Amino acid sequence: MNENTTSTLDRLTKSATARLTGGISPTALMAAYSDWLLHLAGSPGKQLELVEKALTAGTNLMRFAAHSAFEPEVPAPHPAQTVKGDHRFDDPAWERFPFNLLAQSFLTTEQWWHEATTGVRGETRQHSEVVSFVTRQLLDMMAPTNFIATNPVVLEQTMVQHGANLIRGLQNFIEDTGASLAHTKPSTNHFEVGVNLAVSPGKVILRNRLIELIQYSPTTSDVFAEPILFVPAWIMKYYILDLSPVNSLVKYLTDRGHTVFMISWKNPDGGDRDLGMEDYLRLGVMAALDAINAVVPGEKVHATGYCLGGTLLSIAAAAMARDGDSRLASITLFAAQTDFTEPGEIGLFINESQVTFLEDMMWQKGYLATGQMAGAFQLLRSNDLIWSRIIHDYLLGQREEMIDLMAWNADATRMPYKMHSEYLRHLFLENELARAQFRVGERAIALTDIRAPIFAVGTVADHVAPWKSVFKIHQLTDTDVTFLLTSGGHNAGIVAGPENPRRHYQISHHGANECHVEPDAWARTMPEHKGSWWPAWAEWIEGKQAGRPRVAPPATGNDAAGYSVLEEAPGSYVHQP
Known part of the structure; x- marks a missing residue:
């Protein structure tokens, strides 16, 4: 057999295995558990500690069982505690015998296994976290x-x-x-894109193989001179930024007098398998900027990226700075990472074994399934x-x-084979962007070249882009950074309409020459503000244009430059299943 034949056989085998394991590499799991077991076997002190904890917990449970059998609603004398945010046993019905005993037995077992799978000397940190995470998932099933x-x-x-x-x-x-x-996709009841989702009026003025660019219609008689471009992540449909009107950031900005443009990504299929990061940069961010410059000539753009869209925007901004392209007035990053050394629990799925396994799974179809x-x-x-x-x-x-x-969350998207492989390898595994080794056009880029001011938003309960990871933008750039930390998670924290009374946030400005502050110290010292963070961000962008008069809204598209109106918003790509 030649090398291509054997390689194809390997890929087909792993692809078939992936269908049985849900895309999780069994080799990666076995390596993690082997590391844990071997180091635990060589740690008699840890073993004695676990035996002592098991005996103590068992004794407490037996006492509780005997006591609660006669007093059915007595609280546990030494109750096992649920982790923060675990509400499974909140209902008062769990306080009655025998259900209180069942709950305490489960929580005690969960606590013991947490102790057993953490703190074993010599074990690789990622392996420890993988074993703890997977063990917790298995226990939660029971x-x-x-x-x-x-x-x-x-x-x-x-x-x-x-x-x-x-x-x-x-x-x-x-x-x-x-x-x-x-x-x-599952039923979304009465929600429908173009009917009561993504309904901000606008026109599609650009369509290429990868994006549609929407120019939203003005709702005020005059507008700020500098437009805003949104670069959403391609793992989501763009309309999270244009949900129902009360939660639409697009509507909020157009009502304040901003000219807003939005990238709507194509939902790729097998025919797009060879689209890579360079294509997303060239056909996405750069193509959109060219169109905006034709519609609003002579004006810089306030570019805003969300999640992976923010990472891509950071790459684009660094490449533009390297090449002397000064079209960006500012850069805003919503829950977007530029350093991937601490990506949270999603990083448990990212190592050489797992990435290779995912690549082989994607190789057969040409994309990562929804x-x-x-x-x-x-x-x-x-x-x-x-x-x-x-x-x-x-x-x-x-x-x-x-x-x-x-309803938006149920509208999933795919990712092409080449792009996702490059993303996982160059950003997650090698962390090339933070190390100034990521290459655009065969030349490395550095975030330190960026001079446009940055506004970064992190969310307290983000499991996808932990806020302390987002906070690292301070260390990676040599420009002014305004950082805002808001309540909520990766999605709900960003979609914080101005009428939401439960939101709160902290915000500060950090000059290019100021000393570093660690994130925990920052969070302890920054005052808390009540309400949505949207007004604070809008005022920051408007402050960059202070002293400039508002102007008449620009025409929709530019026929002479080849940006004619193609169709009404929300366009066609957003409807692709």
Whole structure:
């Protein structure tokens, strides 16, 4: 056999294995567990500690069991505590015997396994985190909340409703399974793109192989001179920034008098397998800037990137700075990382073994399927996004009322083979952007070349781009940085409409020549502001144009430059399944 034949055989084998494992490399898992077991076997002190903890926990549980059998609602004398944000046992029904004993037994077991899988001397840090994470996932599968017979809330509802909840749950399960097998998105009830989502009026003025560019219609008689460009992530549909009107950042900005442009990415298929990071840069950010310069000539652009779109924008800005291209008035990064050494739990899925496994899985189809990335993100918050939904939808037979953000979240996208492979290898594995080794046009770029001011937004509960990782933009650049930390997670924290009273944020400005402040110290000292952070960001952009008069809104497109109106917003690419 020649080398191509053997390589193809290897790829096909791993691709077939991936379909059975959900894209998780069994080799990577075995390596992590072997590392943990071998180091634990050579740590008699750790073993004695675990035995002592097991005996103590078992004794406490036996005392509690004997006591609670006679006093059914007595609290545990030494209760095992749930982790922060774990609400599985909040219902008062879990305080009654024997369910209180079941809950305490499970939480005690979970705590013991956490102790067993962490703090083993000599074990690789990533392996330790992988073992702890996977063990937690396996334990969560067996939680008493997940079964009819051991969940008092489900039992009570089953008796009250004479089993009707289980019948509805079965119907929900059949509906969801059918949608999954048919590769269609689940029902989003009354939400529909172009009807009550992504309804800000505008026109598509550019379409190429990868993007449509939307120019939104003005809602004021005059506008700020410098336009805003949004670069959303290509792992999501753009309209998270133009949800229902009350949660639309696009509408908020146009109502304040801004001219707004939006990139809408194509949902790639197998024919786009060879699209790489350079294509996303050239056909995405740079093509959009060229169009904006034709529509609003002579004006710099306030470019804003979200998640991976922010990472791509950072690459574009560094390349532009290197090449003397000064078209950016400012750069805003929403929950976007430029250093990938601490990417949070998503980093557990990123090592050489796992990346190779994913590459082989993508190689056969030419893209990463919609459910693969979504499934990985769901695992990071499995109690909230998987098990609680199973209980709610299938055991209690209820459907959570759909909101605009949930409807958007169900509208998943794919990623082309070459781009995703380059992204994982060059950014995650090699961290080339932070190390000034990422190459654009065969030449390395450096974030330190950027001189445009930066506004970076992190969210407190971000499992995708942890805010302390986003905060590293201070260390990686030599320009003015305004950093804002807001409540909420990766999506809900960004979609914080101005009428949301539950939001709060901290903000500070850091000059190019100021000394570094570590993130924890920053968070302790910065005052907290109530409400949405949107006004603070809008005022920052408007402050960059202070003293300049507002102007008449620009024409839609520029026929002479080849940017004619192609169709109404939201365009065609956003509708691609």
